[in-house]
Amino acid sequence: MEAEIITIGDELLIGQTVDTNSAYLGQKLGSIGISVSRKTAIRDNESAILQAIAESQSRCNILIITGGLGPTKDDITKKTLCKYFNCGMRRDLTVIDHLEKIFAERGRQLLETNLVQADLPETCITLQNNVGTAPGMWFDQNNKILISLPGVPVEVYHLIEESILPKLQETLQLPIVEHRTLVTLQKAESLLSKDLEEFENTLPKSLSLAYLPNFNMVKLRLSQKANVASDLIIDEYFDKLIATIHDDVFCLGDKDPATHLSEHLIREGITFTTAESCTGGFIANRLMQTPGISSVFPGSIVCYSNDVKISELGVDPNIIETYGAVSEPCALAMANGVREKFNTQLSIATTGIAGPDGGTKEKPVGLVYIAVSTESQSICKKFRLFGNREQIIQRSSNAAIWMAKQVLTIPL
Incomplete structure (x- = not known):
C-alpha cells in the first residue's frame, strides 16, 4: 500500500x-x-x-x-x-x-x-x-x-x-510491519556493510536491512512485512545481526546514543561532568536532555580560552606552552582537572579546531582530542574529523559519547 x-x-x-x-x-x-x-x-x-x-x-x-x-x-x-x-x-x-x-x-x-x-x-x-x-x-x-x-x-x-x-x-487491510534498530558509533557505513555482507546474503525476501548514517553514527534498521504474526522471523535475524557486529553496537533501539549513556549514568548513580573547548557545551547539552540527570550531573565548564583552562581546570601553563591547547596532554589535564573540581566519577574533555579558521598545517581544522577520566584511569584519543563547524562539533560529541563506553560497562 x-x-x-x-x-x-x-x-x-x-x-x-x-x-x-x-x-x-x-x-x-x-x-x-x-x-x-x-x-x-x-x-x-x-x-x-x-x-x-x-x-x-x-x-x-x-x-x-x-x-x-x-x-x-x-x-x-x-x-x-x-x-x-x-x-x-x-x-x-x-x-x-x-x-x-x-x-x-x-x-x-x-x-x-x-x-x-x-x-x-x-x-x-x-x-x-x-x-x-x-x-x-x-x-x-x-x-x-x-x-x-x-x-x-x-x-x-x-x-x-x-x-x-x-x-x-x-x-484498510494492511500487513504487519515490524522494525528493529541498533546504533553504531565510530565505524564507517562501508566497513559495516563489508562486515555484514554474508548476513545480508542470508536474509529472506520478507526482511530488509537499511543503513542510516549520520555524523559518525550509523543506525541499522531491520524490517519485515508479514501477513500474519506467525510469519514473523525478525527477532531471530535481529539477534544474528547483533552477534555479527556485537563489538560495534553502542545501543539497541532507535535512540540517541547520548540518551543511552545518560540513562546508564542515572541508573548506576555515576556522577559525571564535562570540560568542553571546541564543542562549547554541546556534549553536556545532549546528556542533560534526559529527565533525572540532575542526580548525577553537578555542572560543567566551557573552557574556550587558555586562561579559563588554566584558572578553572588547573591546566599547567607549561602544557599549553609546550604542546599547545589542542593536544593530548592538554585534553587529559582538562579531564582530570574538571573531574577533581566537581568531585565526580567520570569526566569528558574536548579540545580541537572546529573551524572554519584557526587551522594550521600541523594542526588542521577538524583535529580534535577527546579525553575521558575516571577515578582509576584516564584515556585520550586523537580524531581527524571532517565537515563544517557544526558537523565537526556534532561528530566530536558522538566520538566523546563513544569514548565514555571505553571506560564504562554499558549494556546494550
Whole structure:
C-alpha cells in the first residue's frame, strides 16, 4: 500500500519553514505498512492545489495534505477541496463547541474569523483536533482516501496518533510491519556493510536491512512485512545481526546514543561532568536532555580560552606552552582537572579546531582530542574529523559519547 504527501505553503518553498511533518508522516505510515512513494510541496494557489491532488490521486489510493487550514484569507485549502469534490460547506457544531472551550480557557474572545475554522466541506468526516483550532478532514470517494491536516507539527502529530492511524487500520487491510534498530558509533557505513555482507546474503525476501548514517553514527534498521504474526522471523535475524557486529553496537533501539549513556549514568548513580573547548557545551547539552540527570550531573565548564583552562581546570601553563591547547596532554589535564573540581566519577574533555579558521598545517581544522577520566584511569584519543563547524562539533560529541563506553560497562 502506497501513499503520497502534499505540503501546502509558500513558507515551505522559500525556506522560511522547514517541513518536519513529512518525515514524521513517513515514519508513522511505514509503521502500519503504508509506504510513502512521493512528496510534493506547492504554494497557496488554487490551480496548483487542484492539479497536485488530481495527479496524486491518479497514482495512489491514499493522499495526505498538510497546511492551508488557518482562518486567514491566504489559507485556501478547504475552499479548494470543496471545488475538487464539487460540494458546499457545512458548519460543524462539535468544532464550534471545541473552539468555545479553547478560547474560554485562554481568556480570549471568539471572533467570527475564528468560527470559520468550523466551516468544512460537506463530503468530509471531521477529525477532531484537541490540541489546536483547525480540525482535520477525511474524504473517502471512489476507493480513494484524502486526508487534510493543519500544518502545525504538534497538531499533525496528535491527529495522526489519535485519529488517522487507527482509522486507516480499521478501513484498510494492511500487513504487519515490524522494525528493529541498533546504533553504531565510530565505524564507517562501508566497513559495516563489508562486515555484514554474508548476513545480508542470508536474509529472506520478507526482511530488509537499511543503513542510516549520520555524523559518525550509523543506525541499522531491520524490517519485515508479514501477513500474519506467525510469519514473523525478525527477532531471530535481529539477534544474528547483533552477534555479527556485537563489538560495534553502542545501543539497541532507535535512540540517541547520548540518551543511552545518560540513562546508564542515572541508573548506576555515576556522577559525571564535562570540560568542553571546541564543542562549547554541546556534549553536556545532549546528556542533560534526559529527565533525572540532575542526580548525577553537578555542572560543567566551557573552557574556550587558555586562561579559563588554566584558572578553572588547573591546566599547567607549561602544557599549553609546550604542546599547545589542542593536544593530548592538554585534553587529559582538562579531564582530570574538571573531574577533581566537581568531585565526580567520570569526566569528558574536548579540545580541537572546529573551524572554519584557526587551522594550521600541523594542526588542521577538524583535529580534535577527546579525553575521558575516571577515578582509576584516564584515556585520550586523537580524531581527524571532517565537515563544517557544526558537523565537526556534532561528530566530536558522538566520538566523546563513544569514548565514555571505553571506560564504562554499558549494556546494550
